[in-house]
Amino acid sequence: MDLVEFDIGGTIFKTKRSTLKSIDGSFLSNLDDTKDKYFFDTDPVLFRHVLNAHRKGIIHVPRDVCPLLFKEEILFWKLPLTLVAPCCWKYMYEAESDKDTYKILLQNRNKYDSCNKVDQTKAEACIAHFISSDDEKRTSDRSNTNGIVDGISENEQTMAFRIWLLLDEPGSSTAAKIWCYFYIFMVVLSVVVYIIWLDPSVRVSPYLTKDVELDDVLEDQQLYDYLVYIADINEKIIRLVLLDPHQALLCLDLFCVVFFVLETIVHFLVCPIKRKYFLNVYNWLKIFLCIAMLVSVVLEFRKDLLKVNDYAIGEMYHFFKSCCALRLLLIFRLHKIYDALHIMLLSVRYSVKELLLLLFSFLIAVIVYGCLIFASEIESTMFASPQISMWWSLITMTTIGYGDFYPTTTRGYVVGILCAINGIIVLALPIAAIASTFSNLYSRNAEFQKHLTEVRKQTLDTISKDNIIHHTDDISTVSCEENAK
Structure with a gap:
């Protein structure tokens, strides 16, 4: 029969076998042709989008589902990521970027923060599930610096x-x-x-x-x-x-x-x-x-x-x-102690590539415009050496302009204008990337701290309710004993 039936978590889906064969190499295209009914214990909401991918030949990421969860579903059904529609790239990979940012915050969290001591076991379990095995190993190595050295007596250790x-x-x-x-x-x-x-x-x-x-x-x-x-x-x-x-x-x-x-x-x-x-x-x-x-x-x-x-x-x-x-x-x-300063240092640490790009592009521009101004002012006594010319280009590109050296010819004026404009561009582009890293870390850290606050509040409420229940049980036990007497 050409009709195939799927029971996905209790929801019935029906489609043609030819539809399943539309994507080569997918999990559904390699199903046994002798069977026409299948059962999978998975989410039917996500499976609907998987089935639509076979029908239309393109994958659209649903906005009501976590993109990371939907990506796992795509990989489970062996759908190629090349079928993801360009309109959904931003939504899918923003979540990937946020996940990487949260990894940074989790790996660099303060283990001894007194505010994070509530329900530490569950928190560590969640972190271990969230961070990959390699990152978890690096985190554990970093946490070991806070441990106690083996080979020392217990009193001395303490x-x-x-x-x-x-x-x-x-x-x-x-x-x-x-x-x-x-x-x-x-x-x-x-x-x-x-x-x-x-x-x-x-x-x-x-x-x-x-x-x-x-x-x-x-x-x-x-x-x-x-x-x-x-x-x-x-x-x-x-x-x-x-x-x-x-x-x-x-x-x-x-x-x-x-x-x-x-x-x-x-x-x-x-x-x-x-x-x-x-x-x-x-x-x-x-x-x-x-x-x-x-x-x-x-x-x-x-x-x-x-x-x-x-x-x-x-x-x-x-x-x-x-x-x-x-x-x-x-x-x-x-x-x-202060999260804002901690985030600033993390931004610099994880913006090494942008800083190297800034240094590399700036060095090239300094050398180029230094040589150009030296050649343009070759008849002038203002720029005595290429080193002085590079100093002038450095000061001009950073918009400081001491005025100790300056062009005196028309060609020099043109080079000076180009140098100043190029300096603004060279400085602005990498700095924007660094500022974006800081903004992303700062925003995600605010959400992270808010989440920790809610977790602590929920845990404390649970502990308070348990104490009230135990206290009530104790009172009831004492009352029963008195009545029995």
Whole structure:
């Protein structure tokens, strides 16, 4: 018979066998020709669209069904994805994009967030079902950094682990959150001290190191004027090198240095997995800052090493002192408390391709327009070298325009116009992609947090009802016992 009957979850569908043969390689086209009745325990609503695909030769994704579920149905019936209508691509693959975004949020969630401790077992089961096996393995590896190291006694494990949670996981307890805020306060205090430290007007007479040559420079006005006006040494550098900071600033700076060094040492010692500690860029930043602060403090107490003609040690002092400004980056520790900052860092992390595209396209444009302006102004003395020309193209494309170098010919004006317009285009396109990544992550994270809130609310309501029922049962039991007596 040419008529075939399907019983799909209790709903009867009838069609011609020739209709099933319209799509080669599909599950329905390979059915046994000797049978004319089949039963499948699946969703009849979805099967209706599968059957329509065989009738019309094209697949339309229903709007009342999850696209991911419908895609699974398409793959189950072995329908080629090439039959999906172009009008449905956006609807289908937007869901795929959202799924990838939620994977990122789930994989980078804070395991020790006190708000996520309700019904943790069910949450982990849902996450394991949602994330693929490879992603789940990476997630478990990342979660293992929060575990306890094997081979240590149980008491030592507990003590070290609690200290590590206090220092590293602000969401694990109230004390950890207070410690995080105190740490941020120390970061802000150290930066304020550093800014005041660099001001030459607050420097005082040297008291840390007594050196005859340095005293001679300060006391001899002619020698001082010679260094400033004849030797062309910046007066700001002379005051910063030869004079000492105020005693109060020195005490505050030493306190901040000791605090950060001790915190870094303790944080490393109590870290459960030492190898994982060095895989974190933030920890490398802390180690480098501790070295920079220690070196700058030592040289501050040994100004006799900073001779006017000894540029090596002086350059090293200024390098490490300048690197101390990076301690402000330690404030990014707040990303474990504030979701918005966490999402911003995730956006940068997952926009590496767009950032590389921005850097690559920008580098090409800088070289091209640098060479063009150098060739256009070859008769002018404004652009002495191709390097200066590339500096001009960089500043022009970023719309800064210092005005230190500028074209003077008609050809140069044309190149300048093209350079400025191209700079706007080159900067705008990749940045729009990065902003789109941030917007997508931020929106999905808001939905994710809303979902967690609803789950916690439902769980707490269930727990409250169970407690009321148990309490009522206990009262009933006691009443029955009293009546029996």
